[in-house]
Amino acid sequence: MAPTAEFCGIDPEEMGQLATSLCGAADRLTAFSQEFEGKLRQHGISTPALREIADIADWGGTQVSMLHGRIDLIKALGDGAPELGGGGGRSSLVRLPDELEDFETARGLANMYGNDILVNHGGEFQATLIHEHADEVAQLAKNPQAAAAFFALLPAGIRDSLPSRIARTGSKTAKQDLAAFSAALGAALRAPTFVPAFAKVRNELVKPTDKTTAWNRLALLKGANAPSGVRSAAARALALDGFTKDPRQDRRAVGPTESKAYGYSSDLVAMGLEVLAGDGAAVRDAFSKMGGTDVKLSQVDKMKQFLGYAQMIDTGDEVADAFGRVLEAGTEATTEKPGRHSPAAAAFALDAIKAMGPFGDGLPTVTKDSMVTIAKSYIHELASGARFDKAVDRASGVGVPENWITLPGLAPAFYLSPGDTHRFLKTFVGDKRLTDDFDATAAHFRHDTLKAAARLDTEGGTRHFERTARAFGDFAGLEFKATLDVRGERDATNDLIIDITKNTLALGIDRIPLVGPLADEGVKAGWELAKAYGISTALDGWADSFETRVEEVTGTRSDFVLRQKYDMAHILHEAGYPASEPPAELISKSTGDLKTYDELLAEAKREAGEGKKWEQMLGEKLTPYERWMDSNGKFDDKVEDASNFQTSEQAKEQIRLWG
Incomplete structure (x- = not known):
């Protein structure tokens, strides 16, 4: 029967009286049938009616047994309910869903596991029995009230040691079997109304x-998808x-047997965190009340x-x-969109960034992936936190800094200081893979935000x-400054050179970045170049050495x-900023838009030869570009100012003081 939210009340005392009455009636019918059958037989009379009466009496007897069994079940499931054992010494209604048949199934499983399989057997045979009936337990999840009945009727000692008992059988299906019990428990915990006895559980x-016992409870809850309140409290x-x-x-709390069986940590702290x-709601509630x-x-x-603890114990990586x-x-970080975070999540993120930043590159390696996930989701906050143009001495917080100028496309839920931003970036920029992951997000965010600003x-x-x-110049420079601090100049700059080479300089003669993946490379290249510009003026002599090393890698001098x-210029034109029509030779046949620098570079390399170097060819191709920009004064001024802002000398001392 499907679960129902309607009230269903059962009075065990009234049901007992019904059973007694039915038992008496069955006895009387049996006596009547036997008496009259004997008398009629003396006269050679046979009547089927008496046989039918006897059958009815037998049926009544079986129903009496069933009713007594259900009375016991109802009392067990109603244990702890205020309705049971009411005033005047008379039982009042026990409120239970109308699920008695499913409750019988749950009782059978609870009795089989709690009083037989898990106590009377062992080893491989016990493992086989556990697995054979695990699917039946999992099916209880389809009826949360029946699942609640199962756990209410399972002996407490069995319930509180269930994961360990399953693991110690050596079962190869231990993880799968425990998942069945967890699924049933989760369904029971999520049920809108509780079987009274389950409230105690x-x-x-x-x-x-x-x-x-704590470890076993947490192991059972880990895969239960329990409600937030239960997760936090447990x-x-x-x-x-x-x-x-x-x-x-x-x-x-436990040994290697349990850890190996489920792939769970033996550490209670790790298991509490796993639950x-x-x-997110459970996490925030737990941290607000913890201790x-x-x-x-x-x-x-x-x-x-938590990180201090992780650094001092053998199970530290698991924690x-x-x-x-x-x-x-x-x-x-994975459930809300960047720039649209809820106040509760944003407040938690602000604390997380402030807490993790001081660990820098010393953060455990297994935690760094999560830092990148948070960084990508809070890209608005990090980009704003890297700004040096206003309130450079600001402290991190929710309030808008004094004299702050809001930029369209940047919608931070809180405002980081440059120092906190710099320290948080250092938690993951030491890993090239993680940096690449973050940079892909930053590159597209920069491109889209600049384009929106231009519009x-x-x-x-x-x-x-x-x-x-200017803001993205600061952001890119601060990220690369963090990379330099963590990885050292040689390592960091070599990787940046390789990225620029991969995304821009080495596209090849026949690989002009027009659409699809190649256009995406151009967007990424913009961010890599922004990192080079943003940091080049902040470190004495860095720009010259960087260009020299680009020459070493590519054999090409790049004018950054x-x-x-x-x-x-390309972003501004793409956004539709007013300007005259570009000359036809500057329009890409594939996109119909202004050619990128790298398209022109690739064309120059392809057409070089017969006494002309590609540098000369590139100059010839850029000449109409320059003349076109010169003829559009406002457009040209905007391009020059935006470029200069990203290479401004102002960032030099600010990064040193506030980064």
Whole structure:
């Protein structure tokens, strides 16, 4: 029968009286049938009616047995309900969903596992029995009330040691079997109304207990997809409250048997975090209450404790990995869109960025992937945090800094200081793979934001384009400054050279970046070049050495400032900023838009020969480009200003002081 939200009340006492009445009636019918059958037989009379009466009496007897069984079931499931055992010594209604047949199934499974399979057998045979019936347990998830009945009727000692018992059989299907029990438990916990006896089970799940029992409860909850409130309460009570109060204890709770069977950590702290991971509301609630009222630590300090603990124990990577995913969930990094974060998620993200930044490149490797995920989701906040044009001495916070100028396309939910921005970037820029992942997002964000700013300037005669170019110049430079600090100049610059070579200089004779993946390479190249420009003026002698090393790698001298100028011009024209029609030779046949610098460069390389070097050919191709820009004064001024903003000397001392 399908679950129903309608009220269903059962009075065990009334049902008992019904069973007694039915039993008496069955006995009387049996006696009547036997008496009259004997008398009629004496006279040689046979009647089928008496046989029917006897059958009815037999049926009544079986129903009496069934009713008594259901009375016991109802009392067991109603245990703890205020309706049971009411005033005047008379039982009142027990509120249960109309699910008695499914409850019978649940009772049968609970009895089979709790009083037979898990107590009377062992080894491979026990593992086989557990697995044979695990699907039946999983099916209970389709009826949450039946699932609740199963766990209410399962002996508490069995329930609180279930993961360990399954693992110790040596079963190869232990993980799959535990998942079946977790699915049923999750369904029961998510049910809109509880079987009264299950309320007690739920309360027990979130009470402090010994380490081994706590681990088993957390292991059962890990795959349950329990409600946020249950996740938070269980994680805190079973692991994290105690950890917050005393983070120096070794909190390993089980041995390698359980860890190997499920791939779970033996550490209670890691398991508490695993239960929270994936549920942002649970994460934020847990951190806000962690440790109780006796703990006076800020949320930032609570976060730092986990990494301090991870650095001192053998299970540190397991703790750090789970902690990173917890931060992802709490910040809603994968569930909310950049620039549109909820206040609760943004407040948590601000604390996470402030807490993780001081660890810099010393952050555990397994946590760094999560930092990139957060960085990509909070790209608006990081780009704003890197700005040096206004309120350079600002502290990180939610309030808008004094004299701040809002830029269109940048919608931060909070405002980072340059220092906090720089420190957070250092948590992942030491890893080339992670940096590439972040840069792909930053490149597209830069391109789209500059293009949107240019369109607004087209409509209103404003200078959003120049200010936005400056902001992204600061951002790119600050990221590369962080990379230099972490990886050293030689390592960082070599990778940047390779990226620029890959995305721009080495497109090849027949690979003009027009559309699709090649157009995407051009967008990425813009960000790589912005990093080169943004940092080149901040480090003495860096620009000259960088160009020299580009020559070493590519055999080609690259004029970075020239590239920046044409990059700005292309974005501005793409956005529709007023200008005369470009000469036909500057229009791409593939896109119908203004050619990029790299298209012209590739053409020059392709057409070079017969006494003409490609540099000479490139100059000839850029001449009409320059003349066209010169003839459009406002357009040309905007391009020059935007380019200069990204290579401004002003960033030099500011990065040194505030970065």
